[in-house]
Amino acid sequence: xxxxxxxxxPEAAAVPPPGPMPGKKRVTRGHRRLLTRRDRFTLAVMAGVxxxxxxxxVWVTAIASIFLxxxxxxxxxxxxxxxxxxxxxxxxxxxxxxxxxxVQHNVxxxxxxxxxxxxxGLFLAVQLDKRIRFSRVYQTAFFLPVVxxxxxxxxVWQLVYNPDTGLINSILGANKPGHxxxxxxxxxxxxxxxxxxxxWRHTGYMMILYLxxxxxxxxxxxxxxxxxxxxxxxxxxxxxxxxxxxxxxxxLVVTIIEALRAFDLVxxxxxxxxxxxxxxxxxxxxxxxxxxxxxxxxxxxxxxLVISLAVIIPYxxxxxxxxxxx
Amino acid sequence: xxxxxxGLSVPGPSRRSVLRTAGAAAVLAGAGTPLLxxxxxxxxxxxxxxxxxxxxxSDAVPKAAFESVYAAFKKQSGLTVDVNTKDHNTxxxxxxxxxxxxxxxxFNWFAGYRMQFFAAKKLATPIDDVWEKIGDNFPDAMKKLxxxxxxxxxxxxxxxxxxxxxxxxxxxxQHGYQVPANWDDFVALCRQMKKDGLVPLAFGDKDxxxxxxxxxxxxxxxxxxxxxxxxxxxKASWTDAKVKAVFDHWSEILPYHQDGFMxxxxxxxxxxxxxxxxxxxxxxxxxxxxxxxxxxxxxxDFFPFPEINSAYGQDTVEAPTDGFMVSKAPKNHAGVVRLxxxxxxxxxxxxxxxxxxxxxxxxxxxDTSSYSALQKKAFDMIGAAKSLTQxxxxxxxxxxxxxxMQPGLQKFLQNPKGVDSxxxxxxxxxxxxxxSQ
Numbered sequence: 173x174x175x176x177x178x179x180x181x182p183e184a185a186a187v188p189p190p191g192p193m194p195g196k197k198r199v200t201r202g203h204r205r206l207l208t209r210r211d212r213f214t215l216a217v218m219a220g221v222x223x224x225x226x227x228x229x230v231w232v233t234a235i236a237s238i239f240l241x242x243x244x245x246x247x248x249x250x251x252x253x254x255x256x257x258x259x260x261x262x263x264x265x266x267x268x269x270x271x272x273x274x275v276q277h278n279v280x281x282x283x284x285x286x287x288x289x290x291x292x293g294l295f296l297a298v299q300l301d302k303r304i305r306f307s308r309v310y311q312t313a314f315f316l317p318v319v320x321x322x323x324x325x326x327x328v329w330q331l332v333y334n335p336d337t338g339l340i341n342s343i344l345g346a347n348k349p350g351h352x353x354x355x356x357x358x359x360x361x362x363x364x365x366x367x368x369x370x371x372w373r374h375t376g377y378m379m380i381l382y383l384x385x386x387x388x389x390x391x392x393x394x395x396x397x398x399x400x401x402x403x404x405x406x407x408x409x410x411x412x413x414x415x416x417x418x419x420x421x422x423x424l425v426v427t428i429i430e431a432l433r434a435f436d437l438v439x440x441x442x443x444x445x446x447x448x449x450x451x452x453x454x455x456x457x458x459x460x461x462x463x464x465x466x467x468x469x470x471x472x473x474x475x476x477l478v479i480s481l482a483v484i485i486p487y488x489x490x491x492x493x494x495x496x497x498x
Numbered sequence: 499x500x501x502x503x504x505g506l507s508v509p510g511p512s513r514r515s516v517l518r519t520a521g522a523a524a525v526l527a528g529a530g531t532p533l534l535x536x537x538x539x540x541x542x543x544x545x546x547x548x549x550x551x552x553x554x555x556s557d558a559v560p561k562a563a564f565e566s567v568y569a570a571f572k573k574q575s576g577l578t579v580d581v582n583t584k585d586h587n588t589x590x591x592x593x594x595x596x597x598x599x600x601x602x603x604x605f606n607w608f609a610g611y612r613m614q615f616f617a618a619k620k621l622a623t624p625i626d627d628v629w630e631k632i633g634d635n636f637p638d639a640m641k642k643l644x645x646x647x648x649x650x651x652x653x654x655x656x657x658x659x660x661x662x663x664x665x666x667x668x669x670x671x672q673h674g675y676q677v678p679a680n681w682d683d684f685v686a687l688c689r690q691m692k693k694d695g696l697v698p699l700a701f702g703d704k705d706x707x708x709x710x711x712x713x714x715x716x717x718x719x720x721x722x723x724x725x726x727x728x729x730x731x732x733k734a735s736w737t738d739a740k741v742k743a744v745f746d747h748w749s750e751i752l753p754y755h756q757d758g759f760m761x762x763x764x765x766x767x768x769x770x771x772x773x774x775x776x777x778x779x780x781x782x783x784x785x786x787x788x789x790x791x792x793x794x795x796x797x798x799d800f801f802p803f804p805e806i807n808s809a810y811g812q813d814t815v816e817a818p819t820d821g822f823m824v825s826k827a828p829k830n831h832a833g834v835v836r837l838x839x840x841x842x843x844x845x846x847x848x849x850x851x852x853x854x855x856x857x858x859x860x861x862x863x864x865d866t867s868s869y870s871a872l873q874k875k876a877f878d879m880i881g882a883a884k885s886l887t888q889x890x891x892x893x894x895x896x897x898x899x900x901x902x903m904q905p906g907l908q909k910f911l912q913n914p915k916g917v918d919s920x921x922x923x924x925x926x927x928x929x930x931x932x933x934s935q
Contacts, residue, residue, distance in 0.1 A: 246897075247594045248619050259930075267926045270905060335758035336766055349697060349757050356704065357760015359912060442704060445760065446908050462896035464594050465931070 240470040260471035282431030289371040293378025326440030329369040359447025385419030552605035554589035563853035603828035609643040610888035617646035624650035632842030655860035661816035688754035698754035700776035702762030706904035710890035723885040732932035815883035
């Protein structure tokens with residue numbers, strides 16, 4: 173498509189880089205004039221189709237979902253949509269015994285992921301970055317869980333935790349009457365049992381992110397700190413870790429996303445039974461399937477959306493502010 | 499509805515069009531499942547020689563059994579049944595959107611409240627004309643199950659199976675146990691089994707529905723069929739002392755249930771009965787599927803849940819019934835009537851059972867000579883019942899049972915002492931759900 177434009181001035185061919193640029197206005201004006209009809213058509217299609225898809229699949233759905241959160245609807249005919257104002261939210265906050273536990277579990281999910289597998293992933297990354305022997309083998313081994321789908325991980329771990337035939341209870345001898353440890357069902361245990369599985373996967377993910385970050389650390393920094401007589405720990409703490417700042421931001425965002433979208437693992441593990449309720453599971457329970465409480469389910473989805481926005485907006489503001497300063 | 503639509507200041511038509519656009523958007527979004535309905539549907543034209551049928555019989559045995567029935571129908575009538583089979587659970591989950599889209603002429607469904615729900619939503623066609631022909635084939639309890647709230651027939655039953663307490667004859671013989679006739683005997687038997695080192699009641703509630711079966715049994719034994727139906731239909735209150743009494747009885751036998759049930763599937767629980775580690779198991783007769791060894795299967799027997807209140811005895815049987823309904827606008831109405839008349843005949847049921855012997859015929863006239871001892875007993879029990887129930891999730895609103903009762907009962911099982919606050923929470927949520935009709 174770009175063959176036609178290459179013959180024109182280089183400024184016109186390349187999309188002007190963002191940011192203040194002298195003579196920017198003139199370039200855009202020239203840009204428009206220089207485009208042939210075919211270019212304009214191509215551009216319209218290339219920008220238009222994704223825009224339509226994006227609007228239809230992201231914006232329209234999000235707005236429809238917000239709208240439905242203030243209604244009741246059983247999914248049968250559009251005439252049966254009824255406006256109920258804040259009723260859904262009132263019921264959710266005061267009468268739904270699963271809602272607050274679900275919010276709490278989403279938070280616990282995030283806290284655990286950030287406190288255990290993330291530092292552990294960093295630790296593994298630092299070790300693997302030392303070019304020890306079989307580094308690639310270890311990397312593959314630790315990263316493998318990330319490649320496996322969450323549903324499979326859930327399935328495998330619920331076999332491990334099975335009260336009668338599972339590996340853990342068999343080893344502990346806890347599969348006899350009176351000795352059962354109900355990893356999947358006991359509400360005091362099951363969230364932690366699942367979080368072990370989630371951490372098992374998350375560690376590998378974090379390791380790869382940090383490993384990539386560490387590879388980009390300038391080797392001269394290490395050299396310099398070694399010359400200054402810094403020990404390994406000191407080098408890491410005062411030199412390497414501060415340079416990993418961009419990676420840390422990514423890690424934080426990824427972990428928050430993981431905590432908010434946690435669903436598949438739990439759904440396969442025990443369908444979000446007592447002790448493992450999550451917002452995402454409440455949404456599906458209410459909307460998908462025969463229950464079809466679409467208004468109510470949407471209200472839960474809106475709560476999830478608000479939480480996501482509360483996390484994302486400050487992050488975006490901070491990022492943009494930094495960019496503007498730069 | 500607490501908030502009447504007329505209370506809104508927005509004029510009618512514009513509001514409706516807004517809703518329609520928003521709804522359409524929701525459909526697009528997959529916020530509701532209606533999008534999937536496009537996958538269902540027959541799409542075929544109104545060929546007078548073909549009847550389309552949406553089937554949930556995705557398991558090998560029922561699928562083959564239905565095929566033999568449709569083949570026989572074709573031979574008899576010259577009409578082809580064009581079957582569109584979907585995964586059993588998927589079919590159930592998509593039923594709303596399926597019926598609103600372009601459904602097949604006839605579809606597999608369950609009797610009871612769930613059938614009445616779609617009938618009331620005008621997503622099904624009444625079939626009184628069919629019942630004029632097949633009415634004599636069915637006992638009164640089946641007729642009651644096949645009617646909508648408006649008194650018209652909407653359903654043709656084919657097969658059914660009972661819920662009961664299953665046990666191994668050899669285990670009872672070995673320990674000299676007697677089948678308990680009433681609640682006290684039952685509790686005493688549980689106690690004795692525990693003493694003898696058996697798990698008195700096998701139990702697995704990982705899938706959350708088995709507990710509903712226990713609730714049903716205790717409730718209609720203790721409070722009777724009428725109260726059970728009212729409770730399921732959202733009319734009776736869950737904070738009623740009668741409901742509390744159900745949970746008190748349940749608490750009494752809860753210590754005799756198999757440990758660690760929250761993480762166990764019914765299949766695993768059934769294995770403890772197969773292995774003679776458990777004495778009894780309250781489940782549907784499909785428990786027999788786990789008895790793959792012929793000798794073990796012959797050893798399997800059952801008895802109805804013991805009497806609790808002598809006013810009701812054992813007059814109610816939980817017998818989920820499967821059959822057929824007609825969608826809102828069948829393309830080949832004459833063909834549909836002929837197919838349903840055939841499916842409502844004892845001959846069709848006998849043919850079905852030849853391939854799938856895990857259930858029994860819904861008709862009282864079907865030949866029982868080829869039944870196994872277990873089937874015969876099940877058939878007699880269902881035939882003698884004064885009333886039949888369909889299981890909690892078929893007798894009540896699915897949104898109520900799946901989002902309130904399943905987690906609610908699991909909560910009770912883990913904390914039987916918190917039943918009061920649990921029941922008031924259930925009642926509050928019930929009111930909200932049943933109000934949003």
